[in-house]
Amino acid sequence: MTDRYPTRTSRAPELLAREDPVCWGEPGGGPLGEEDLAVYAATGFHCAERLLTDDEVAQCNAELTRLAGDPRLLHDDRLVREGGTGEVRSVFEVHRLSEPVARVLAAPKVVGLACQILGSEVYVHQSRINYKPGFGGGPFYWHSDFETWHAEDGLAAPRALSVCLALAPNHPHNGALMIMPGSHLTFVTCRGSTPPGHFRRSLSSHDPEIGTPDRASLTTLADRHGIRMITGPAGSATVFDSNCMHGSNGNITPFPRANLFVVFNSVDNAPGKPFAAPGRRPSFIAARDITPFGR
């Protein structure tokens, strides 16, 4: 198979035009209307305020608390803890660890968005709850998810998306998600090569060197597209294309953030051999089971 999105090479970074569609589906095929789909195709993302009910938000937050305190998960790799305090920062594969979370993600208003945009059945490539404390929670540097999923997980095409469900209010001041609208149409190649076990570094919120776009490319994209900060009350959803350039600033406010993330990939874009990594990432980070999810 030709690699249409070469990355992690010794060559200087390049801005490549995306070769694949953004929307693969039709207005009749799910929750989004014609205009919503057109905006998604142009910007690479869609925001829905209060997609989850207050009850669903409360259930997910309760599950985070329950899982963080479950003694059976004390040494489970899927719970990523803060170095110093041992506090849980991320719970991976949360749709398998929690029945209530799985129910939320399997609702037509969630997985149906993915099926419609990707024009096929989808599987959960990754799911996680992220908890970012206040008072100095770190930034998450700019990146394209697809760059990683292509290089390390063997996804040939950006026929995948993330749904980010806010479990706490996202304010402009507490490190909300930032997206460069329209950046999903450009693939920024990254210099370098992936060392074995690199995925461990990508679990922390700090700027990894591998798979990180260079400053000149980021400046070009930011000048061209600007930066949109995604805010909203708990329960709000942001659906964004796998190749959106995105990141988040740190958070010195007292207000923590918590988000439920799910990555849906088209079953027609099944993971293969990594395009630029010595081995595959563990399945709790990058699923290999492509059983259609939800319906």
Added chain:
Amino acid sequence: MTDRYPTRTSRAPELLAREDPVCWGEPGGGPLGEEDLAVYAATGFHCAERLLTDDEVAQCNAELTRLAGDPRLLHDDRLVREGGTGEVRSVFEVHRLSEPVARVLAAPKVVGLACQILGSEVYVHQSRINYKPGFGGGPFYWHSDFETWHAEDGLAAPRALSVCLALAPNHPHNGALMIMPGSHLTFVTCRGSTPPGHFRRSLSSHDPEIGTPDRASLTTLADRHGIRMITGPAGSATVFDSNCMHGSNGNITPFPRANLFVVFNSVDNAPGKPFAAPGRRPSFIAARDITPFGR
């Protein structure tokens, strides 16, 4: 003199009610009308979009470039440089180093705001240009300026204010100033004592331990008052009371920030013996010459 704002002691932090007025002047005494003054008294700050002309902004930016490159200032303490790269991050006492900057600050639309709010003539307690680069510029943790000026510079009362003039656009996403509106009415005492030469640490943007409010007090204030992020185009001004709780997040965007800060203190609130420090700060950080400025 009784210390009505005791801080940097061994006692647990306390929230003390402010004993001094916020507005000392009258609607007829300057650029602000009755409503503006009432909002300032209640929130502790006032925003004015495009207070400076584009020409004035360009002049100030040119002065920053000129001063940063002036070989005579290479070893001048007033130019604070980045540890690694040697790039200039702050220029102190900029109203003495630069005639064009002094002219901007002496305009009735700038110094007149201070005279009106403080109800007296004022002097420049401190002036500086701050340059914050993009791609990871650090945060500035929550603090009240008055806590420092009281403890280290001997200002008895919070009869002082800052004017922050934006020399580049302040977006929600590039680490804009955050204020807790109404927090200026509460004085948060800090635990600890000031070591000699402490001012050197306060020149960096990192969280100093001394003079830093505790997390419980910050949470109380944030819950009570919320957080307002101050954005606006270049040339915008924010005038804020010396006891406002404020800070700024880091900045991973490519967009740098540059601000011209000036601290005006009432000539009737002249600096005395520090209330909680072994010695005074250098005069380029805390002036002792209280000659009325501007008019």
